[in-house]
Amino acid sequence: MSRNLALPKPLSIFSRITSSTKIQTLTLQPLKDDDLNIHNNIFNTTFNHEHFYTSLLDRSTCRRHLNQIHSQITLTGFQFNGFIITKFIHVASNLGEILYARQVFDEFPEPYVFLWNAIIRGYSKQNKFSEGIAMYNRMQNTGVGPDCFTLPHVLKACGGAAAFEVGRAVHGQIFRRGFEGDGFVQNGLVAAYAKCGRIDNARSVFDGLGDRTVVSWTSIISAYAQNGEPIEALRIFKKMRSCGLQPDWITLVSVISAYADVEDVGQGKSSHSCVIKMGLESEPDLRIALITLYAKCGNVMIAKSLFDETETCNVIMWNTMISGFAKNGCCNEAIILFEQMLLRNLKPDSVTVCSTILACAQLGSLEEARKMGDYIDKSEYKHDVFVNSALIDMYAKCGSVELARKVFDQTKTKDIVVWSSMIVGYGLHGKAREAINLFDSMKQAGVGPNDVTFIGLLTACNHAGLVEDGWRIFNSMKDYNIEPRHQHYACVVDLLGRAGCLDRAYDFIKKMPIDPGVSVWGALLSASRIYRHVALGEYSAQHLFLLDPYNTGHYVQLSNLYASVRMWSGVARVRVLMKEKGLAKDMGCSMIEINGKLHVFRMGDMSHPRSDEIFKEHKRLDTRLKEAGLVADTESALHDLSYEDKEESICNHSERLAIVYGLMSTPAGSILRVTKNLRACVNCHAAIKLISRIENREIVVRDANRFHHFKNGECSCGDYW
DNA sequence: TTAGGGTTAG
Numbered sequence: 059m060s061r062n063l064a065l066p067k068p069l070s071i072f073s074r075i076t077s078s079t080k081i082q083t084l085t086l087q088p089l090k091d092d093d094l095n096i097h098n099n100i101f102n103t104t105f106n107h108e109h110f111y112t113s114l115l116d117r118s119t120c121r122r123h124l125n126q127i128h129s130q131i132t133l134t135g136f137q138f139n140g141f142i143i144t145k146f147i148h149v150a151s152n153l154g155e156i157l158y159a160r161q162v163f164d165e166f167p168e169p170y171v172f173l174w175n176a177i178i179r180g181y182s183k184q185n186k187f188s189e190g191i192a193m194y195n196r197m198q199n200t201g202v203g204p205d206c207f208t209l210p211h212v213l214k215a216c217g218g219a220a221a222f223e224v225g226r227a228v229h230g231q232i233f234r235r236g237f238e239g240d241g242f243v244q245n246g247l248v249a250a251y252a253k254c255g256r257i258d259n260a261r262s263v264f265d266g267l268g269d270r271t272v273v274s275w276t277s278i279i280s281a282y283a284q285n286g287e288p289i290e291a292l293r294i295f296k297k298m299r300s301c302g303l304q305p306d307w308i309t310l311v312s313v314i315s316a317y318a319d320v321e322d323v324g325q326g327k328s329s330h331s332c333v334i335k336m337g338l339e340s341e342p343d344l345r346i347a348l349i350t351l352y353a354k355c356g357n358v359m360i361a362k363s364l365f366d367e368t369e370t371c372n373v374i375m376w377n378t379m380i381s382g383f384a385k386n387g388c389c390n391e392a393i394i395l396f397e398q399m400l401l402r403n404l405k406p407d408s409v410t411v412c413s414t415i416l417a418c419a420q421l422g423s424l425e426e427a428r429k430m431g432d433y434i435d436k437s438e439y440k441h442d443v444f445v446n447s448a449l450i451d452m453y454a455k456c457g458s459v460e461l462a463r464k465v466f467d468q469t470k471t472k473d474i475v476v477w478s479s480m481i482v483g484y485g486l487h488g489k490a491r492e493a494i495n496l497f498d499s500m501k502q503a504g505v506g507p508n509d510v511t512f513i514g515l516l517t518a519c520n521h522a523g524l525v526e527d528g529w530r531i532f533n534s535m536k537d538y539n540i541e542p543r544h545q546h547y548a549c550v551v552d553l554l555g556r557a558g559c560l561d562r563a564y565d566f567i568k569k570m571p572i573d574p575g576v577s578v579w580g581a582l583l584s585a586s587r588i589y590r591h592v593a594l595g596e597y598s599a600q601h602l603f604l605l606d607p608y609n610t611g612h613y614v615q616l617s618n619l620y621a622s623v624r625m626w627s628g629v630a631r632v633r634v635l636m637k638e639k640g641l642a643k644d645m646g647c648s649m650i651e652i653n654g655k656l657h658v659f660r661m662g663d664m665s666h667p668r669s670d671e672i673f674k675e676h677k678r679l680d681t682r683l684k685e686a687g688l689v690a691d692t693e694s695a696l697h698d699l700s701y702e703d704k705e706e707s708i709c710n711h712s713e714r715l716a717i718v719y720g721l722m723s724t725p726a727g728s729i730l731r732v733t734k735n736l737r738a739c740v741n742c743h744a745a746i747k748l749i750s751r752i753e754n755r756e757i758v759v760r761d762a763n764r765f766h767h768f769k770n771g772e773c774s775c776g777d778y779w
Numbered sequence: 780t781t782a783g784g785g786t787t788a789g
Contacts, residue, residue, distance in 0.1 A: 148780065175780065207781045214782080242782045249783060276783040283784090311784040346785045377786040409787040416788075448788045478789050510789045 107134070111142045115149040124150055124158060137165065144172045151180025171197075171205050179211040182218065190215030191224055204231065206240045213246035217253030225250045226259075241269060245277045252281030272306050280312040288316035292325075307338050314347040323355035342368070346378050353382025377409045384417035390656075392417035393426065408439050412448045419452035422733035422760050423651045427456040431465070447475040454483025457731050457758040457765060474508050482514035487765045488521035488775050494531075509540050516549035520556065521764055521775060528553040548577035555585025560594055576606045583612065587619040592628075595619045603635075610641050648712035648734045652723045659719070662710040666719070676710075676718045679749065688748050690741050711742050713759060721753055733760045747771050 114127050128146065136142050143166055150159035163169065163177045174197040181190035194212040197204070204212070209232060216225035229247060237243045244267055251260035264270075264278040275298040282291035295313050298305070305313065310333060317326035330348055333339055345368055352361035365371065365379045376399055383392035396414040399406055406414075411434060418427045431449060439445040446469040453462035466472075466480045477500040484493035493515055500507065512535055519528030532550050535542055547570055554563035563582060567574050579601040586595030595616060602612040613636045620628030636642070649658050657666065666672060713734050720730040738746075738761045750757050751771035759766045767774035 144780075172780075179780070205781095210782050211780095240781095245782045271782095273783045278783095280784060306783090308784045315785065343785050350785070374786045379786095381786065407787090412787040444788050446788090451789060475789055480789095482789055508789090514789080 107136060108139065108141050111136065112145050115145050118149055118153065120153065121155055121158070124153070124155060128162065138167065140166075140170060140172060144176045147173065147176040147180060151176070151183060154184065156180050156184045156186060169200075169202070171202055171208065174202055175205070175207045175211065178208060178215070182211045182214040185218060187215040187217075187219035187221070191219060191221060194228075203235065206237055206243060209237060209240075209243045210246035213243070213250040217250035220254050222251075222254040222256055225254060239268075241267075241271060241274070245271075245273050248274065248277040248281060252277070252284055255285055257281055257285045257287070270301075272303055272309060275303060276306075276309045276312060279309065279316070283312050283316045283319070286319075288319035291316040292320070305332075307333075307336075307341050307344055310336075310338070311343055311347045314344070314351050318347070318351040318354045321355050323351070323357060326351045326355065342372060342375065346375050349375065349378045349382060353378070353386060356386060358382055358386040358388060373404070373407050373410060376404065377407070377413055380410060381413040381416065384413055384420060387420065389417040389421035393421070408442050408445055411437070411439055412444050415445070415448040415452045419448075419455040422456055422649070422731075423656065424453075424456040424458055424731055425651050425654055427452050427458075428461075431461070441470060443469070443471055443473050443476060447473075447479040450476065450479040450483060454479075454486055455760070457760055459483055459487045459489065472503065472505065474505055474511070477503075477505055478508065478510045478514055481511055482517065485514040485516075485518035485521065487767070488518065490518040490522035490524050490527070493518035494527065507538055507540070509543060509546070512540065512542075513545055513549065516546060516553065520549055520553045523557060523776065525553055525557045525559070544572070544575045544577050547572075547574065548581045551578050552581040552585070555581055556588065558585075558589055560585055560589060560591055564594060574601070576602060576609075579605070580612065580615075583615050583619075587615050587622065590619065590622050592619060592623060592625065607639060608641065610636070610644050613641065614643055644736060646712045646734065646736045648716040648732055650716040650720045650730065650732050652720065657716065657719060659712045659715040661712050663712065663715055666715075668719070668722075671722065672715060672719050675722050676715065679718060679721070679753075682752055683745055683748055686748055686752055688745055711739060713738065713742050714745065717746065717749060717757060720757075721749075721755070727754065729756045729758060731758045731760075735762060737761045737763050738766060743773065743777070747773055 111127065111131060114123075118124055118127065124146075131137055131139075131142060131146070143162060147159040147163055150156070150162065159177060159180050163173060166173055169177075174193065178190050178193050178197070181187070181193060190212060194204070194208070194215070197208075209228065212228055213225065216222075216228060225247075228250075232238055232243055232247070244263060247263045248260045251257070251263065260278065260281045264274065264281075267274055275294070279291045279294050279298070282288070282294065291312065295305070295309070295316075298309075310329060314326060314329050314333075317323075317329060326348075330351075333341075333344055333348070338344055345364055349361045349364050352358070352364065361379065361382050365375065368375060371379075376395065380392045380395050383389070383395065393414060396406065396410065396417075399410065411430075415430055415434075418430045430452065434440060434445060434449060446465055449465045450462045450469075453459070453465060462480060462483045466476065469476050477496070481493050481496050481500075484490070484496065497507070497511065497515055500511070512531065515531050516528055519525070519531065528550065532542070532546065535546070547567075550566060551563045554560075554566060560582075563585060567578060567582065570578070579598045583595055583598035583602060586592070586598060599612060599616045602609070606612065613632050617629050617632040620626070620632065645660055647658060647660050649656055651657070659666065663669075664673075713732055716732045717730060720732065724730065738759060743766070746757055746759065746766070746768050748771060749755070750768035757768040759768065764775065
């Protein structure tokens, strides 16, 4: 028998060994130290060693068990028994002891295919894909050919490492060795190609399958779902059903995730009922898919109740809920959940901290960001590339490009995402020179740019008004074989439009090789509003109302454009349109953090406990501003108010209240940081510049679009936003 | 011993 290779004669000690029946009963119980002490309970000479060691290994739960079993194996001379050692490698790698498994593998003189399968499987299971592939190559170099069990494991490794070329080579071997009819191998190929993003290759393997099982269907459905084609995934799912096949729980995970991607909460809900009908609602991984679905569709409370109902949540479930909160703007809830995790002594993984960092970035509070930064600094994730790029993004979005740069400088292995995050960070703050210089250093470091790098560069040029640099950068994209996407075109339109080159912007749109989307028309409308170009503004708005009819922002922009040229009838028309669609203007809202507590203000907000003092101080400041020469521009949108009313409602804008409260509650000379949900208005921008001078304060405002650093009466945006 | 899924950064 091949698996009994090198089986030595039993040593004398084995003349007194437990009976097989006794071992059968033992397998039902967890391993105890006594079970390992085989010297004490040995009688029977018909003992089956393989059975005995398999039983012990099956019940092992830790490295200590493995150590003891391994020394027994060696002591009894079974270290060359292929069957026992294969089992050992299998169990050790399942327990995460892949290095130990490898050590035992290396001690085996001439491993045959079962042992190779076990070690390759071990590496694949532990996500050590390149090691798995390396072992596969070594196996072949030693003259051992793969069998139908080797191939699915090595294909999994190819998928995990996104090693398309290796996968294709394996595919060739499958043909040459005649495994092309094996269902397991074929499904493995579909999955491997899908994970490499080669959906066409995956599809052609699937199309060639004679016998399609639920696993085959699930493989191709998830292939489309993972590659950004959820609609095709769902179409294939329908086809599978029409062939009379019932989905199992893994199929449903992929289907629900496709519904989440297309944000079809209705169909998602019917899958949820299907899950309940099939009695699968307590399956943790299906819960994760459902929580993602509800969170992505904006039903964050349903997601939370599913989360709360779950007795023992695993890390991924916590991650799903934290990122679900963050994506729905519930940043505080996300951070609180992270803190709860720590309080319960649950160990966050790198995904958990990335999701929480994202929540901090969205919240915009530098204080909260610093806390997170300190936590990471003391954690094992200090050198994680994902975490570092998230931190760079967070600090930049929380107003401190300096802290972002500090993390950037401390990041040892800088991948493209780390470089791009920093470039995008500079872009956000209008630091175009720094962004372009960093781009040069990046190229010198041998890192090639990607599409996001260019978004950062173009945004930087936009905010700094560097039209020609931006134009040159956009045109250089083709040198790097990067196809511009909607956002890049929108950046260029914005760049040209803001600089007043409206005709050039419009020409540019006409020549675009792809259909202009919301962002492109939005940029043109915004430029038309700045330069009061009614015809172009109306034209852009027409497109926007078709493409994105429920976005309040477009209506407000058009209305402001009409108001700026005193076309009150136009303003009224837009109002009617909004009413018909059931839309209301977004309420401006600003936040400031004082001593770790967030204070939120809306326009004319009287709800703050210190409201009286705030308004008194506001009035005093207003008088000083007027004395310093500030005149409100009352010509925008508020045409149906009297001059005084207009002036009052402008002065009561939320950011002004937040700043007044900040001035009252912080020591002289300290920096104020305010976050606003909409874009800063012209009046407030002018007022804040003046406040920074007369109060001698640096004020950092994050609006919906970018950062403004106000200092000594000037703003970093150079009045260009 | 073997295949399919779910959470994360710009």
